[in-house]
Amino acid sequence: MFNWLHPYAKTERAYALCNTLLPYFFVTAVVGLLVGFIWGLAFAPTDYQQGDSFRIIYIHVPSAILSMSTYVAMAIAGFVGLVWQWKTAYMSMIAIAPVGAVLTFISLFTGAAWGKPMWGTWWIWDARLTAQLILFFLYLGVMALYGAFSDKTQAGKSAAIMALVGVINIPIIHYSVEWWNTLHQGATITKFGKPSIALSMLWPLLISIVGTVGLIGTLVMMNLKNQILRRELHRPWVIALLQKTEQR
Amino acid sequence: MNGKTSITSNYTDILRLNAQGLSCIKQDRILFEDFSIQVHAGELIHLVGPNGAGKTSLLRILVGLSEPETGGVIVTDAARSETASFSGTETPSENKIDYPLLYLGHKLGLNQYLSSVENLAYWANMHGIATDQHELYALLARFNLVGLEDVPSGQLSAGQQRRVSLARTQLLHTHVWILDEPFTSLDVSGVAFIQDLVDDFVAQGGAVLMTSHQALQSRLPVKTVTLEYRL
Amino acid sequence: MKSVNPLTSIIKRDLVLAYRQKAELLQPLLFFVMVITLFPLGIGPGPETLQKVGPGVIWVAAILSALLGMDKLFRDDFNDGSLEQLQLAHVSLSWAMFAKVFVHWCGSFLPLLLISPLLALFLNLTPAMYWALIQTLALGTPLLSLIGAIAVALTVGLQRGGVLLSLLLIPVFIPLLIFATSAVDSAAMGLNYAPQLAIIGAMLCFAVAITPFAISYAIRVSHH
Numbered sequence: 001m002f003n004w005l006h007p008y009a010k011t012e013r014a015y016a017l018c019n020t021l022l023p024y025f026f027v028t029a030v031v032g033l034l035v036g037f038i039w040g041l042a043f044a045p046t047d048y049q050q051g052d053s054f055r056i057i058y059i060h061v062p063s064a065i066l067s068m069s070t071y072v073a074m075a076i077a078g079f080v081g082l083v084w085q086w087k088t089a090y091m092s093m094i095a096i097a098p099v100g101a102v103l104t105f106i107s108l109f110t111g112a113a114w115g116k117p118m119w120g121t122w123w124i125w126d127a128r129l130t131a132q133l134i135l136f137f138l139y140l141g142v143m144a145l146y147g148a149f150s151d152k153t154q155a156g157k158s159a160a161i162m163a164l165v166g167v168i169n170i171p172i173i174h175y176s177v178e179w180w181n182t183l184h185q186g187a188t189i190t191k192f193g194k195p196s197i198a199l200s201m202l203w204p205l206l207i208s209i210v211g212t213v214g215l216i217g218t219l220v221m222m223n224l225k226n227q228i229l230r231r232e233l234h235r236p237w238v239i240a241l242l243q244k245t246e247q248r
Numbered sequence: 249m250n251g252k253t254s255i256t257s258n259y260t261d262i263l264r265l266n267a268q269g270l271s272c273i274k275q276d277r278i279l280f281e282d283f284s285i286q287v288h289a290g291e292l293i294h295l296v297g298p299n300g301a302g303k304t305s306l307l308r309i310l311v312g313l314s315e316p317e318t319g320g321v322i323v324t325d326a327a328r329s330e331t332a333s334f335s336g337t338e339t340p341s342e343n344k345i346d347y348p349l350l351y352l353g354h355k356l357g358l359n360q361y362l363s364s365v366e367n368l369a370y371w372a373n374m375h376g377i378a379t380d381q382h383e384l385y386a387l388l389a390r391f392n393l394v395g396l397e398d399v400p401s402g403q404l405s406a407g408q409q410r411r412v413s414l415a416r417t418q419l420l421h422t423h424v425w426i427l428d429e430p431f432t433s434l435d436v437s438g439v440a441f442i443q444d445l446v447d448d449f450v451a452q453g454g455a456v457l458m459t460s461h462q463a464l465q466s467r468l469p470v471k472t473v474t475l476e477y478r479l
Numbered sequence: 480m481k482s483v484n485p486l487t488s489i490i491k492r493d494l495v496l497a498y499r500q501k502a503e504l505l506q507p508l509l510f511f512v513m514v515i516t517l518f519p520l521g522i523g524p525g526p527e528t529l530q531k532v533g534p535g536v537i538w539v540a541a542i543l544s545a546l547l548g549m550d551k552l553f554r555d556d557f558n559d560g561s562l563e564q565l566q567l568a569h570v571s572l573s574w575a576m577f578a579k580v581f582v583h584w585c586g587s588f589l590p591l592l593l594i595s596p597l598l599a600l601f602l603n604l605t606p607a608m609y610w611a612l613i614q615t616l617a618l619g620t621p622l623l624s625l626i627g628a629i630a631v632a633l634t635v636g637l638q639r640g641g642v643l644l645s646l647l648l649i650p651v652f653i654p655l656l657i658f659a660t661s662a663v664d665s666a667a668m669g670l671n672y673a674p675q676l677a678i679i680g681a682m683l684c685f686a687v688a689i690t691p692f693a694i695s696y697a698i699r700v701s702h703h
Contacts, residue, residue: 313566346569349567353560355559355563356560359559362496370491372483374564374568374570376482377483
């Protein structure tokens with residue numbers, strides 16, 4: 001069933017795939033983020049309750065939602081690495097980690113910035129922010145564990161195990177933190193229910209989310225390419241590639 | 249890299265361990281690629297190579313502690329698979345034994361707070377073998393450790409600890425010994441003693457694959473397999 | 480030939496070793512007590528404040544003391560090569576790991592449970608709160624041991640495991656902390672805290688079922 005995926009166990013094919021896909025993600029990122037942010041930050045109607053300060057959700061919500069999905073993607077990459085023993089899977093996992101960590105940090109930062117006008121304080125221990133903080137630590141843990149090993153294959157396996165432990169814990173953490181504190185407003189986008197925000201505010205939000213997905217893809221692929229080059233420096237195809245770029 | 253010299257012996261038609269196409273990558277460096285080795289009964293194989301060539305990594309792959317990048321190892325006469333549960337003693341079939349291999353690596357496997365007798369007893373028990381106190385004392389006496397049997401292992405010298413570790417070769421009924429630098433820390437008489445043990449085992453149909461930086465002073469023919477250092 | 484159950488010999492060996500190093504076992508316990516002593520000194524000795532922060536303080540101290548003492552779980556056996564030999568024996572590694580974690584729990588957390596009445600006294604907990612506390616400790620500390628053992632197994636080959644271990648484990652222990660302290664707080668208010676205990680119990684069941692495999696896999700990875 002996954003036969004189409006198997007060629008990408010080889011780093012050369014994975015590198016080529018990154019090169020092919022990178023432009024698409026880049027364009028999505030640029031267009032999505034520009035349109036979404038400009039629309040949301042400048043043109044969307046003012047919220048009757050929160051005034052203009054609500055506009056930060058156009059940065060906060062995409063980063064918050066996607067920080068979690070990115071962790072799951074990282075854990076899946078780790079899982080693939082453990083089951084099929086692919087080096088490219090481990091490399092993908094560690095390429096995703098810093099991008100996800102920064103995304104989580106952005107969500108924390110913007111969440112705190114949103115909190116100032118809303119609750120009058122720069123930080124509050126509500127369910128969402130606390131869960132994001134814990135997610136941030138989970139990312140840092142995976143990165144720290146990976147960095148502690150000098151043999152990168154062993155590093156990949158260990159970090160993958162920790163990523164899986166983390167991914168199993170994320171729902172538990174979310175449930176427990178939410179249960180611990182229900183101050184944050186309920187979800188503004190639900191799949192089946194009517195969204196509780198107006199459509200004119202929703203569209204730029206969705207576009208921002210799509211743009212952020214593009215951004216994540218772009219950054220991960222760039223990171224993955226670097227990982228591959230760094231670790232495969234002795235391979236003939238890398239040497240040929242470097243010679244070609246030197247000639248240009 | 250394939251040792252192709254054959255030795256004349258009564259047993260060399262029995263294949264104990266067969267490794268084909270092994271590759272090992274450590275720290276993104278290829279240690280060896282497409283390496284094969286066969287160990288037959290009655291063979292004494294000396295694995296040589298410079299420091300860092302990958303001898304220890306190869307031994308660990310043969311024994312099952314590490315996974316190779318490519319290739320596989322087949323051990324004949326294994327009675328149980330590696331994932332066998334601890335419980336239940338199956339009636340062994342005719343030619344199969346529980347432990348076709350015995351591995352003694354760089355690390356001694358002795359806990360410093362336990363005495364030699366205790367260390368040996370626990371090690372044997374872990375392999376499902378019951379031991380008798382008197383047997384163990386007699387064994388340690390053979391290894392020139394009289395009076396030190398009940399001392400915590402951490403207080404023994406390196407050479408004495410090495411001898412306790414090697415005493416385990418006499419506790420397990422097995423076909424192949426895989427020894428990584430067994431002569432480390434041993435004095436001249438210790439080296440001769442262990443070499444005798446190895447020779448006796450091989451003469452009776454066992455097989456030994458070992459590394460050592462010194463040439464082996466064996467009374468039996470020694471097959472040399474070389475692992476080269478790759479950049 | 481007489482044969483022996485390898486698992487009982489592993490348990491016996493670990494118990495003997497724990498007994499011979501009992502001075503080392505006392506250290507995390509003393510740490511636990513001293514950390515708890517710091518709080519009245521830092522916050523002030525007012526009985527009501529202490530009672531309010533008591534459950535949280537005891538649980539945080541338990542987690543910190545656990546992180547301190549957990550590194551010992553596999554380090555000696557890894558360094559002297561005993562874990563290598565254990566992998567080569569025909570013992571189920573998962574069962575062996577479960578046995579080792581169990582003995583470690585007996586050595587590190589059982590004393591903690593025994594000393595808890597003293598701490599309840601220090602922090603002015605009511606009997607109802609104490610009863611809830613001991614239940615959460617009884618159910619929760621095995622969780623700390625089991626899940627912690629995974630991270631210990633992963634970092635056992637590293638030179639400096641200590642702080643990395645805390646970074647890895649603290650996020651994972653947070654749900655347990657939340658439910659345990661909530662149980663004791665509910666007891667303080669006279670409310671039913673069976674749901675919290677049930678959730679901790681469920682997490683424990685899950686951990687008992689899954690972690691031995693994860694721990695043995697992590698041990699194999701460390702011997703890579």
